[in-house]
Amino acid sequence: MELLVALAVGLMTATGVYLLLRKRSFPVILGTMMLTYAVNLFLFSMGRLAVNRPPVIQVGGNGYTDPVPQALVLTAIVISFGTTAVIVTLALRAFLEAATDRVDLAGTTEKDSAES
């Protein structure tokens, strides 16, 4: 099972990085979302994997998994929502103001398109 989780982290990272390297704001936002998933899962897995051992104390419980990464990731999820919301809004405002959703500065546009 550990292998599958590692695989999931790798896949999501690769997807995120590829999207981050695009030239328009929308795919970049999706890229950051993907990277967030990957990083959160990575952080979470620092507590190692366990099945049926939630860190909720109960009588006769059969052991508990590490709660620390969970607490960290919980705040990370909420914070990354905040930052995603900010960059989404930033992209929106930039598009409304500039009529383009490129993430490059205007000066480099020509050079880049000449290359590609």
Place this chain on the structure above:
Amino acid sequence: MRLMLIIAIPFFGALLPMLLARAGRRACAIATGLSTLMALVLLLSHAPVISAGQAFAVSHQWVPQVGMDLALRLDGLGLLMAGLILGIGLLIVIYAYHYLGKDESLGAFFTYLLLFQGSMVGIALADNLLSLLVFWEGTSLASFLLIGFWRHLTEGRQGARMALIVTGGGGLALIAGMLLLGDIAGTMTISELTARREAIQQSSRYPLALLLIAVGCFTKSAQFPFHFWLPQAMAAPTPVSAYLHSATMVKAGVFLLARLWPVLSGTEWWFYTIASMGAVTFLLGSVVALFKDDLKALLAYSTISHLGLMTMLLGLGTEAGLIATLLHLLNHAAFKGALFLTVGIIDHETGSRDLRNLGGLWRILPITGAIALLGLAANAGLPPLGGFLSKEMMLEAVSQVSWWGQPHLLTAIAAIAGTFAVAYSARFFAGAFLGEPGADLETAHGPSWGLVGPAALLVVSALAFGVFAQPLAEPILQTAVRGAMGNGDAPTIHLKLWHGVNLPLILSGVAILGGGILAGTFDGWRSLLKRRLAIEGQRVFRACEWQLVSVSRHVTERFHGGSLANYLTWFLVGVLALGGLSVWPSGLRSGDRQLLPINVLALLLITCLAAACLMTILLHRRRLLSVLMANVVGLITSIGFIYFSAPDLALTQISVEVVTLILILLALYFLPKETVAEASPIQRWRDAALAGLCGAAMFALTWVVLSSDGPTDLANYLIEQSKPAGGGSNVVNVILVDFRGFDTFNEIMVLAISALIIYALLDGAMHGAAADKLDHWEHDIPRSPEKHPAMFISFTRALLPLALLVGVYMFLRGHNQPGGGFVAGLVVTIALIVQYMVSGYQWAAERISIDYHSWIGWGILLAAGTGVASMILGYPFLTNAHEHFDLPYLGSLDISSALVFDLGVLMTVVGAVMLALANLSRLGRRAERAAQKAAEAAKLLDRGE
């Protein structure tokens, strides 16, 4: 305690002018003046005891781990310095009130001034090397703000920056030197250093510590070769120049050398470093001053020269040198302050301070002229002013010391510098006040008392220090010397103007005669000496600055030339390379932890995940589809969280997923629905390769960690303590609201701030180009004919109370079962948003009357309030109390104060998310209205045809 107040009053007073800025200029000035006066009175109330040879001390621990205490000690030396700072400060406040224009921001000016004053008094009173450094840096920062006060002037900004870089850079050297000194001595307390003088001076690190401290003092006190920032700083308003650059801040270096004099002085290192640099500066400053036409520049070099004189005297290491320094410190503050204020008056009344334009001012400004005459006489060292006394003492002290084996060299330098001092003083007076008035000076008018008064008071005291030397200057000096040397060692001082004919008197006579001749024939030989020495340091500084800026700009543009993809590529390659290096050459090895068995469901899910990832990439140009695919990935992650015993994470992830999706869809309403293909195949493969490498690296890292065992101490500790210490059985929630409550508090702050950023961004879109675009909006995708489907409406309205109930339930059980403020907040938000979505904004907004701004505010206040409440009860911030209740009908209930904290979290989450979404839909409604209008107009047009 009263000592602390002397420092606290200026710092707290600094708030007043800012707050009173709207109450008018007068209120600002009165508040500043009163703060200064209070501090001064408080200071002087200590004077009688101190002049009897006592000292006051108070100390509070600050950072005990590094020996940093907020330790203050008021002795004679500190009293002299602090008295000058506060006394002259009071006069400067009056002067500045009359000097600055009606439309200038006096509130900001006085705030900076008081911040400076507080830091400066801090230097005078500090008894701990480290807390002295804090105040030292404080003066650098405050002086930066004051020099650059006239922001519209390029010279002002450049001067401020140069002063900050030079004195700040020196400050770094000083920090190193002080740390070394403290380390050698084994104490950071200044008053304890004297007793360890022998050990310090014998240490092999003593020369290094001395040099570093000297660099700090030299930069601050504008000593050669760091002197060039002071003339540049003259772009400051004149009250600032008078206060900072003659009376107080530039004396900080001299003061610190005097403070450390009993500890560090008396060695060859001390003598040759301090005295030599002082002598060079003394001579250089007075020679250059003669060539300056700008009166402020002339005074700046004159100040450099006098600071050099004091540094040189301290460098001698003799008692006579120290005594002369302290007397000159007092005299110079009085007469140089007065001279700066005089230049300010001339500038203010005539609009010029250039010697080539000025002349004949005696007739127009007679009182100012008299003040200038006395001030210049003191500056030149003429009897019967105080300046004469200290100059004679200086010559006496210097004549007893030989320099580089030459018994008369230092005396000769002092005599030459003194001659030039007479010359430039004479040139100042003759050029400005004598001769015929320039044509444009006829309109000049007499200054107000608020400008003349402070200058007159200063110059009268400069006169009194000479005429009434015995009753006035002597006790002050005696107290200061006792403070500087320690009581037992201090000699008794006798000041008198007439010593009979001796070497200093003869040298003074020669200087006066020579200076007169120099000034009289100046115009004749001036052209011979065209090259100005003093500009060099400045030029070197400018060149270095330019080089640094251009190199860093070049490097930055190489990597970050405006293309995000380019920059990220460099960054990722760098991270991969560093990561690779760190595991080289042993490589990563998987561990031998017992692994969990793989089941069919997991295989199915990972296949779905891989497919969704792939689809996100392949479909990324069709934006709506790719968002949905990305959401599939998020949902599969949350299933993973459930499976791997993290119910809280799963709950949060699912609700965040929903909210994020809504947010992105709202934004996508405006954004293009498709992404054009731009990248070349090569570029795409390159990016794919990089992405693949990053993915592989993360896979490897995760695998290595997951296949090996990790530490469990912290986890076990938290699980054990959760119930007894935190009062809850959901350990994750207890960590969030109790053990790491402060983190959570900061986190909701981040959330609140991002909501406010979003609000600002979207509110700004209601004006300008963005609003224009909204007002001409045309839909780029077809609209549904039925806006609010009836079935959805009736279903979701019935669902609302149920959904809210789920939110409440999640919230209440959060401490013991999966749930909590975050999840509950998101659930409530979703319940509300659904109403907006289905029934339309109008309908929902009329019925849901929540002010989201104030929800954010109250949420944070509530969370902070629980923390503060525990502090009031004497526990650390955010300590929780919990109680067990057995309630009829409801059963047993654990109530914890963490519940209130969590309520704050809930409110902030609801407020922040709703604020963001509601404002996005506000944009949408504007576009919708415009599109509707356009459609109706088109319809009308059709019908018309």
